[in-house]
Amino acid sequence: MPAAMPITVPAAAPALEFALHPDDLAALGRHPGVSRTARPVPVTTIWHDSPDGALASRGMALSEERGRWRLASLAPQPGRPWPPGAPAPLIAEANSPEALSHILPSHIVPVAALHGRRLACSLVIGDAPPAAFTVLHGSLRSVSMDKPIAQLMLTDANAAMALAGAVRLTVPLAGVADTATSLSCGRSPAGRITVALGVALKQTVSDSAAAIIGQLVDQLVHWSDAAAIGANPVPVHQMRVATRRLRSAFAVFRTIICCPELMALEPAVRDTATRLGAARDWDVFLGGVGADIAAAFPDDRRVRGLLAAARRRRADAYAALRGHLEGAAFRQMTIGLACAATLRPWGSQSAPDPQLSGDIAPFALAALDAQARRVRHGGRGLAALPTEALHDLRKRCKRLRYAAEFFRPLFPARDARRYLKRLAALQEVLGRLNDAGGAAALLAQLGRMERGYAAGLVGGFVVAGAAPSRAAIGGAWSHFRRAPAFWR
Numbered sequence: 001m002p003a004a005m006p007i008t009v010p011a012a013a014p015a016l017e018f019a020l021h022p023d024d025l026a027a028l029g030r031h032p033g034v035s036r037t038a039r040p041v042p043v044t045t046i047w048h049d050s051p052d053g054a055l056a057s058r059g060m061a062l063s064e065e066r067g068r069w070r071l072a073s074l075a076p077q078p079g080r081p082w083p084p085g086a087p088a089p090l091i092a093e094a095n096s097p098e099a100l101s102h103i104l105p106s107h108i109v110p111v112a113a114l115h116g117r118r119l120a121c122s123l124v125i126g127d128a129p130p131a132a133f134t135v136l137h138g139s140l141r142s143v144s145m146d147k148p149i150a151q152l153m154l155t156d157a158n159a160a161m162a163l164a165g166a167v168r169l170t171v172p173l174a175g176v177a178d179t180a181t182s183l184s185c186g187r188s189p190a191g192r193i194t195v196a197l198g199v200a201l202k203q204t205v206s207d208s209a210a211a212i213i214g215q216l217v218d219q220l221v222h223w224s225d226a227a228a229i230g231a232n233p234v235p236v237h238q239m240r241v242a243t244r245r246l247r248s249a250f251a252v253f254r255t256i257i258c259c260p261e262l263m264a265l266e267p268a269v270r271d272t273a274t275r276l277g278a279a280r281d282w283d284v285f286l287g288g289v290g291a292d293i294a295a296a297f298p299d300d301r302r303v304r305g306l307l308a309a310a311r312r313r314r315a316d317a318y319a320a321l322r323g324h325l326e327g328a329a330f331r332q333m334t335i336g337l338a339c340a341a342t343l344r345p346w347g348s349q350s351a352p353d354p355q356l357s358g359d360i361a362p363f364a365l366a367a368l369d370a371q372a373r374r375v376r377h378g379g380r381g382l383a384a385l386p387t388e389a390l391h392d393l394r395k396r397c398k399r400l401r402y403a404a405e406f407f408r409p410l411f412p413a414r415d416a417r418r419y420l421k422r423l424a425a426l427q428e429v430l431g432r433l434n435d436a437g438g439a440a441a442l443l444a445q446l447g448r449m450e451r452g453y454a455a456g457l458v459g460g461f462v463v464a465g466a467a468p469s470r471a472a473i474g475g476a477w478s479h480f481r482r483a484p485a486f487w488r
Contacts, residue, residue: 014343016085016160018335020150021168025137028152028167031123038120043136045114047180048097050105056185060091061177062108069097071104074178075190076218078200081207083214084171084192084221085160085338111184112142114149114176123159131159140176142183149176157261157339164331171221171338192218197245198409205363206344206356209253212406214341216246217334227276228325230318233283240280243273246337248402252367256353257346261336268333272324279321281438282314289439289461296461302453309446364407368487371400382477387433390473394430397423407487415486422483426476432469 020028028034045065049055055062059074072088073080080089092100097108116138122130133154140147152169154160163169174182174189182189197215199208219242227235246269250262290307297303324330339345347356355363378393379385385393401423408416443455 015087015153015155016157016339016342017087017151017153017172018085018160018164018169018338019172020135020137020152021170022137022148022150024167024169025135025150028135028163031163031166033124033162035122035124036119037122037132040117040119043114043116043118043138046110047112047177047184048108049111049181049184050108053111053181053185054105055108056181059190060102061088061181062097062104063177064097067095069094069100071100071102072177074175074181076192076195078195081211082192083210083338083341084217085335086342088175088177112140112180114138114140114180116149123163125158125162128158131156133159133163140180140183142180144186145183147179147183149179151176157336157343157345160335160339161332164335165328168331169335170331171217171334173221191222193222196409198406199360199364200409201361203360204357205253205256205360206347208360208363208406209249209257209346210341210344212249213246213337216242216249217337217341220337221334224325224330228322230279230315230322233280233287236276236279236283236318236321240273240276243269243276244398245402245405247273248399249406251399252371252403252406256355256363259346259349261345262340265333265336265340268329268336272330272333275321275324279314279317281442282310282317285439285442286310286314289458293457293461297457303457306446306455306458310442313442313445360407361410364410365487367403368400368407368485371396371403372485375400376481379477379481382474390430390470391434394427394434397427397430401427404486411486415484419483419486422476422480426473426480429469429472429476433473 029036043065045063048062048064056074059077059080061072061074063070063072070090071092072090073082074088076082080091082089092102094100097104116136119135119137120132121135122132124130131154133152133156135150135152137150138148140149151172152160152163160169172192174191178189178191195215197212197219199211203211220239223235223238223242227239230236247266250266250269286307290310293303294307346352375393375396378389378396382393401420404416404420404423408420439458439461443458446455
């Protein structure tokens, strides 16, 4: 269910906005801790644009409700921060479109409308004071389409996570204005994945940590529906990378943003990464060694049997992943992370780290230096390193790469691009060795297939593939070591 209309709240109580599945409105009303605190209020919001969609093309939406006109962002853009679960940034507000400080198209017309009701409610959790929240539900309408919506607005992260365990409350894929205006022209909502991953110049450390966490939540939510379907391997791969980057971000910022709220989410992120990995490993096997052996022995019945067994394992892994992505634990994890990006609980500790308000650049220098030292240390005596140590070096390279991607906007683009290209090449050859070794481990999950003729063929392909990969590691390592650190 898409999110609903932007609601401004006092700065002292940051707003949270989450999408509620319309079919769960009744379940929300039956929740034992939920009670209505006021009569429903009718709501009508009308969005305007030029006939050619000029405002939407500029990433803005103009709405009117009860004579109040608001110009707001459609989706996150550079310079307009918008954490997941937060209201759309308000650009301007006035009593008439002519009074807005921004230049509007010369001719604007209604393009979509929301007709619904707003309900004031409260939630009681244990002995805690009641948490107030608002439910907005109704229909988005354009000339040719009608779409039901429901949205929940609150200021308490614990209440949001508690409700996510009982009803389908989710981080919205797109804001309500984006959804409404998209109905008017028959396009899909632009969605929230519009800003490149990374920090910005002159940001504080707190702003940077929140931005990175928020961007990665957006990626998880963006790919989750397609990953659950499992039609192709890209969504699972993208989600797995996002979980790894999240864990890397936790590690990079740990000494600064460590707080109970984030620590409580780490096991859920790790569990999601493990489930994604189980599906991804079979994708890699079937698309790599499995595809190679199928091409080499297209008519071998035993090879076909092994690959059929591998596809069944892949289907089982995707079925388990689908159940997880559609369950309460995943909803609570993404909502908890979105709350962290918006509310920044690390700043409300009894003694918050003074670095939180400092500029991100010095922090980035220290973080990149630390990750680079770990890589150099892990690669000492490379020629004699056992396979296990090379796997560890690959992980260290990955963490350095993620940190470099976080902070690259702070430094000259050309230098960062050259460094990351060489680091990616090293990671690639190390990854080939890891993928080959992983194939052997996957065979153990196929029961008797592990000891069969087809498994022996796979083993031969693994050995043949590992040898040149190991030989290439030395060259990639030397090439990487000669790359100047772009942050220095």
